Amino acid sequence: MTSVRVAGVGLTQFGRHPDRTGRDLFAEAALTAREDAGVPRQDIEALHYGNFMGALAEHQAHQGPLVAEAAGLTCPATRYEQACASAGVAARQAIKDVRNGEADVVLVGGMERMTNLETAEVTESLAIAADELYEVRAGITFPGAYALMAQAYFSQFGGEREDLAHIAAKNHHNAVNNEFAQYQREISVEQALDSPPVAEPLHLFDACPITDGASALVLVSDEYAEEHDIDAPVAITGTGQGGDKMALQDRDHLAQTPAATKAAEEAYADSGRSPEEIDVAEVHDCFTIAEVLALESLGFYEPGEGIGAARRGETTRDGDRPINLSGGLKAKGHPVGATGGSQLVEMTRLLRGDHPNSDVVADAEIGLTHNAGGTVASAVVHVLEVVN
Amino acid sequence: MADTGYDEWIDAVEAGEGYYLACPESHGSLPPRRTCPHCGALELEDQPLPDSGTVESFSVVHVAAPSFAGDTPYATAVVDFGPVRLTGVVRGVEFDDLEVGTSVGVTVEEHETTGDPVVVFRPR
Numbered sequence: 001m002t003s004v005r006v007a008g009v010g011l012t013q014f015g016r017h018p019d020r021t022g023r024d025l026f027a028e029a030a031l032t033a034r035e036d037a038g039v040p041r042q043d044i045e046a047l048h049y050g051n052f053m054g055a056l057a058e059h060q061a062h063q064g065p066l067v068a069e070a071a072g073l074t075c076p077a078t079r080y081e082q083a084c085a086s087a088g089v090a091a092r093q094a095i096k097d098v099r100n101g102e103a104d105v106v107l108v109g110g111m112e113r114m115t116n117l118e119t120a121e122v123t124e125s126l127a128i129a130a131d132e133l134y135e136v137r138a139g140i141t142f143p144g145a146y147a148l149m150a151q152a153y154f155s156q157f158g159g160e161r162e163d164l165a166h167i168a169a170k171n172h173h174n175a176v177n178n179e180f181a182q183y184q185r186e187i188s189v190e191q192a193l194d195s196p197p198v199a200e201p202l203h204l205f206d207a208c209p210i211t212d213g214a215s216a217l218v219l220v221s222d223e224y225a226e227e228h229d230i231d232a233p234v235a236i237t238g239t240g241q242g243g244d245k246m247a248l249q250d251r252d253h254l255a256q257t258p259a260a261t262k263a264a265e266e267a268y269a270d271s272g273r274s275p276e277e278i279d280v281a282e283v284h285d286c287f288t289i290a291e292v293l294a295l296e297s298l299g300f301y302e303p304g305e306g307i308g309a310a311r312r313g314e315t316t317r318d319g320d321r322p323i324n325l326s327g328g329l330k331a332k333g334h335p336v337g338a339t340g341g342s343q344l345v346e347m348t349r350l351l352r353g354d355h356p357n358s359d360v361v362a363d364a365e366i367g368l369t370h371n372a373g374g375t376v377a378s379a380v381v382h383v384l385e386v387v388n
Numbered sequence: 389m390a391d392t393g394y395d396e397w398i399d400a401v402e403a404g405e406g407y408y409l410a411c412p413e414s415h416g417s418l419p420p421r422r423t424c425p426h427c428g429a430l431e432l433e434d435q436p437l438p439d440s441g442t443v444e445s446f447s448v449v450h451v452a453a454p455s456f457a458g459d460t461p462y463a464t465a466v467v468d469f470g471p472v473r474l475t476g477v478v479r480g481v482e483f484d485d486l487e488v489g490t491s492v493g494v495t496v497e498e499h500e501t502t503g504d505p506v507v508v509f510r511p512r
Contacts, residue, residue: 124453133394134418138475138507139449139456139464147447148466155445155488199464200448249466249473250417250425254445 002221003387004098005232008037009345010109014213014333015182018115022051022058022214023070026111029214029338030071033107037218038230044218045103047077048094050086050110051337053125057113067111071216075107081337083129084286086110087215088340088371088380092239094219095382104224109216110342112335122210126336129374131247143207143287145248145375147199150289152254154201157304161201164288165192166311168205168330171285174317175327177356180342182211182333206288211333215341217348234348238271238383240264246377260297260370260379267368268299271383275299278383279364280321280350282343284372285328294370295323298381317360325350325357340371340380347384393420398505402496406437408472416471440512441469443490448483458501467492467509476507 010032012025026049034041047068055061064077080090087110094108114122126142127135135145153159169189175181192205225232242262245251252258268274275298283294295306300321309315315323326332326346329339347367349355365386372379397419400406408416409432411424416435423430446465449456456462463478463486474494478486492509499506 120454120457123451124455127453133391135475136453136455137504139452139459139462139477140475141449141451141453141456143451144447144449144464147449148445148464151447151488152445152466196450197448198451200450202447245425247475249475254466 002099002223004095004236005220005222005225006217006234006236006348007039007220007225007230007232008033008035008218009348010036010216011180011342011345012214014180014211014335016115017212020212022054022060022063022111022113023067025113025212025214026067026109026216027070029109029216030107033109033216033218039105039218039220041072043105044073044075044107046075046094046097046106047071047073048080048090048106048108049077050080050090050340052081052083052086052112053336054113056125057117071107073107082378083373084284084334084336085340085371085373085378085380086337089241089378091340091344091382092241092380095236095239098219098221104221106219107216108219108341109214110338110340111214112337113212114210114335115212119210134247134249141199143202144199146287146289147202148248149254149293149375150201153289153292153307156255157307159307161193162189163307163311164206165189167285167288167291168192170310170316171324171328171330174325174357175331178327178332179356181327181331182209183327183331202287202289208286208329208334211335213333213335213338213342215338215345217341217344233386233388234351235385235387236382237385238267238273240266240270240381242266242379244377246374248375256303257293257297257372257376257379259376260294260372260381263379263381264298267381267383273366273383277366278321278368279366280325280361281323281368281370282326282328282347283323283370285324285330286334288330290372291323291328293376294372298368298370317357322360325360343369343371344382344384351384351386398496401494401507402505406494407434408437409433410435410471414471418472437494438469440491440493441467441474443486443488443492444468444473445488446478446486456501459499465509467494474507476509478509480510
């Protein structure tokens with residue numbers, strides 16, 4: 001089986017672009033990735049594209065061909081909708097395309113435009129990733145659902161809001177010198193604790209912001225990279241996806257995310273790697289508690305042990321295994337349908353040495369990305385490695 | 389517009405005749421279902437919902453979607469009724485007194501913002 005290389009990456013600035021169309025955002029990221037890869041456009045054989053709420057935000061469905069055209073491509077294009085994991089599943093399909101020989105060169109990524117809507121409309125739009133009949137009609141919001149998971153975690157394993165506040169402060173600290181991050185500024189643990197409640201026990205600074213942005217990567221087979229002398233030192237060596245019941249009420253656990261556990265186990269088996277070998281990871285911290293649940297599902301910590309990881313300094317930039325050196329969804333921002341792609345972009349930059357935080361993990365050779373949809377009814381995990 | 393299966397379930401809970409769907413392995417689920425989400429069994433039959441359940445997790449929501457904007461702050465909870473769990477709004481209890489393990493019953497009441505029916509838990 002061929003190995004899949006990351007030939008080029010591109011991002012837009014994450015933040016507020018209320019007046020920019022989705023097609024323009026994705027075109028910027030895609031053209032940046034194409035330039036970074038140095039691949040002729042006619043060699044790109046497929047586009048796999050993630051987008052969650054474009055039908056609501058821009059009254060625009062059927063975005064695959066629209067954004068392919070905007071990116072200067074004439075190849076077949078498919079849009080994937082998997083809530084916040086949309087670009088993660090898009091990447092997984094792109095990887096399969098290359099591995100099974102369907103294509104030698106693919107473009108993958110995602111886009112979300114959100115700030116053109118009022119906050120209340122965004123809250124309502126995000127909630128459609130939950131079960132409409134049994135959750136949304138019962139008053140569940142996206143923060144409310146993660147609040148239920150946080151409260152269940154505290155009840156089952158212990159932990160407190162201050163543990164979560166350390167995660168928020170850590171991820172803001174990491175974003176300070178990331179030029180693509182929405183919030184390139186520090187917050188203190190005290191500021192996080194003092195922020196207003198959204199859905200208790202989660203407060204405003206436990207939550208990721210509302211973000212516009214796009215991500216893109218050019219993936220190539222190693223044969224193509226060799227033949228065309230493409231500089232692509234990072235390979236995606238493992239991919240995995242897991243699923244769970246849609247509604248929290250139908251899950252076995254409220255304080256664990258078995259879909260991510262399944263995705264991780266599959267990605268570890270696929271890459272031949274183990275949790276202990278992962279040097280650095282980007283995980284889906286849409287809320288601070290989500291980072292905790294991710295660390296435990298990925299096998300970095302036993303259930304109940306992940307809550308204190310940031311507070312103990314184990315996942316900070318000086319820790320044994322830095323988590324979310326990009327700033328995470330929390331500080332870098334979370335353009336829903338672009339996030340899974342942006343995690344792969346950031347990990348590629350971290351590993352190949354051109355990320356502002358690459359020096360923090362100068363010896364890192366193996367990274368992992370964890371992208372979750374809804375309350376982790378979907379999860380996608382990828383393993384990336386430096387190969388030459 | 390009707391949501392057949394769900395609408396009848398809501399009406400039954402409102403009438404104090406709530407039910408769940410049980411498969412031969414005694415897994416519980418809520419309608420509409422054609423197959424057990426836990427084991428795939430095709431034989432599902434209505435069973436009466438237990439009178440009371442316990443709060444498994446809860447949250448006091450301060451920022452709501454527009455459809456619940458007039459209800460804030462409100463408490464939402466996932467309640468364990470044994471074979472099934474339900475999600476709804478908790479009423480009739482001070483937020484400070486709400487905790488994991490609180491015993492509640494279930495009913496359907498009017499939504500404060502829209503007047504639509506909403507699953508409501510009240511202490512028993």
